[in-house]
Amino acid sequence: MSDLAPYQRIKDTLLERVHSGLWRPGDSIPGEQQLALDFNCARSTVHRALRELAEEGVLERKRKTGTRVAYPTGRSLALDISLVEDEIKATGASYQYQLLERTLAPLPPTVAAHLNRAPGEEALHLLCLHYADRHPYQFEDRWIDPLTVPEALEEGFDQIGPNPWLLKNVPWTEAEHVISADIATGSVAATLGLKEGEPVLIVERRTWNAKGTVTTVRFHHPGRTHRLRSAFAPR
Amino acid sequence: MSDLAPYQRIKDTLLERVHSGLWRPGDSIPGEQQLALDFNCARSTVHRALRELAEEGVLERKRKTGTRVAYPTGRSLALDISLVEDEIKATGASYQYQLLERTLAPLPPTVAAHLNRAPGEEALHLLCLHYADRHPYQFEDRWIDPLTVPEALEEGFDQIGPNPWLLKNVPWTEAEHVISADIATGSVAATLGLKEGEPVLIVERRTWNAKGTVTTVRFHHPGRTHRLRSAFAPR
DNA sequence: TCTCCAATTATGTCTGGACAAATAGCCTTA
DNA sequence: TAAGGCTATTTGTCCAGACATAATTGGAGA
Structure with missing residues (x-):
């Protein structure tokens, strides 16, 4: 309990004060200087604890006004x-992948818009199952x-799914x-x-990297x- | 561009090297000491940049092995x-709230399990719309x-929705x-x-605070x- | 009374130095 | 050869002090 890093101990203590209701939303809390005295440590140590709690959305800080x-x-x-x-195996079930179709095809209008x-x-x-x-x-x-992922044309995708292949070969930096x-x-x-008529949950994902749109996919x-x-x- | 805090500038620079593919997944990057020389700053400044990038999932750090x-x-x-x-108003539409039903009722089995x-x-x-x-x-x-939120019994919920009321009066700390x-x-x-037969998207939410389960709700x-x-x- | 400037104060960041902790790799010894 | 221990290296944290920056507040001047 007490062998934690001081900044972490301070974070925990302050968080506890918020969760317990001792400090309620909107309340001002002591300044860094004061807390440094209370916890008997340097201001920078308190500062780190407060900064991280603010990043986590627990506190709000403003210069001059305080925390x-x-x-x-x-x-x-x-x-x-x-x-x-991983998702399937985590449930204890066995996993199997099947490639249903792999073609170089002209883009339908909606997909074209997605890929820009x-x-x-x-x-x-x-198409995979x-x-x-x-x-x-x-x-x-x-x-x-x-155009963004020319290497994909070399891959058959009959053994490896598109998702693991892309993760391995074409890291993306942004997604929607x-x-x-x-x-x-x-x-x-x-x-x-x-x-027919049964409900389907659809997750649509578009991913980009520095070169452009990588892929767009609908999971049903x-x-x-x-x-x-x-x-x-x-947060 | 250059009026950023140095640690932020370093973060941006390093992130750029990762995104551009100059540094690829698995690559070792220079140590803190070296980077401090490169960026002409103290090690602690570099350290903060690296620490935050690691927290964001961009880098992996291990003692002795490096980053x-x-x-x-x-x-x-x-x-x-x-x-x-807010969600509705953000789209420019007008928002209206209607309370359909407010009762003190015995818990059905599934809901009882959710509320423990x-x-x-x-x-x-x-029931609201x-x-x-x-x-x-x-x-x-x-x-x-x-039992967790006795104050709710005093509230009619005909003017204010349950969600804003709960957010204001009973902050939760965990949700599923x-x-x-x-x-x-x-x-x-x-x-x-x-x-009948049209698709419905359902979001179910359970929230807790220190006292226990606060509420369980299904949004259709x-x-x-x-x-x-x-x-x-x-991440 | 109103406007604007300056002093004050709290947070934000950097420095340079120190010590702690993990750990990979080597070296000794059984 | 295998087990165990040592050491160098790298990250993790702390500190004390300094200066920067934002923002409130009170006072000076119009």
Whole structure:
């Protein structure tokens, strides 16, 4: 308990004061100088504790005015985006990957917009299915931009999924996710083994790196059984 | 450009080297001592830059071994959990709130489990509807534990929604979210103005504070038009 | 009374030096 | 050869002091 780094001990102590309600949102708390005396350490040590708590959204700091307890608003939700394989194996199920289709195809208008290209230009189109214990778990409909990722044209994707391959070969630096719900129809229903009209949870992802848009992908999951979970909290 | 704090300038420079591919995942980068010479500053300044980049998941540091560029795996997705009102107003639409029902009711078994109580015990049950430009935007089905939040029994919730009220009065410290898809049936369909069989996007949230479970809530959104967005990235 | 400037004060950052802790690699010894 | 211990290196943290920067507040002047 007391063998923690001092700055960490201070953070814990202050956080406890906030959580216990001793310091309530909006309250001013003592200045760095005073806290340094209280904790018998240098101001810079207190400063680090306060700075980090402010970054975590617990405190609000302003020059001259001092430090106050932040109002707990504007949280965010953090979902882990792990590889499907890890996600499935974590549940104890067996994982299987199947490539359904791999073509160089002209871009449909909506996808073209996502990749920032003109409709009709060609890109690598992949359809894949991921199984958990032999049951369809995720249907992946992906386009990869061959101008940003020419190496992808050399890869068959019959042994390795696009996601692990991209993670390994083309690290991205930015991404956008959109989550929505729809009902299963046509080929998506058939592929996922669902009846028409059953709910489907869709996660759409676009990723970029310095060179440009890397890939855009739609993951379809059986909606009633699939769940995106997130144990979590502040900021 | 150059009027940034030195530690920030160093962070930017190093991040650029990673993003540009000059330093690739797995590469070792120079030690703090060397970088301090390169940037003509104290080691502690370099240290802060490296420490923060490591916290952000860009670098991996180990004593004796040194610092290397992290493999870009295990990202996470951060969704903003803002108040519905802000969310709607941000799109330029007008916001309206309506309380449909407010009862003290016995807990159904599934909800009881969520609140960590016995089925049949009583809790505050709220049904609310949030409109964007007069169209149903979100149907909220919420239970509040009166043992954890006795003040809620005094509140009518006819003027203020449960979410802003709770944020103001009962700050929580932990939350869990589950996102899923379903199809609209019965009262949910009717309330949201959807036909039976249309897709619904469901976000379920449970929140705790030091005293215990605060509330559990299911938000239902029209699935085809609603979207959870997240511009974002690493860790 | 109103406006604007300057003093005050709290936070933000840097320095340069010190010691602590982890650990890879080597060296000794059984 | 294997086990155990030593050492050099690298990161982790702290400190005390200094200066920079933002922002409130009170006072001087119009």
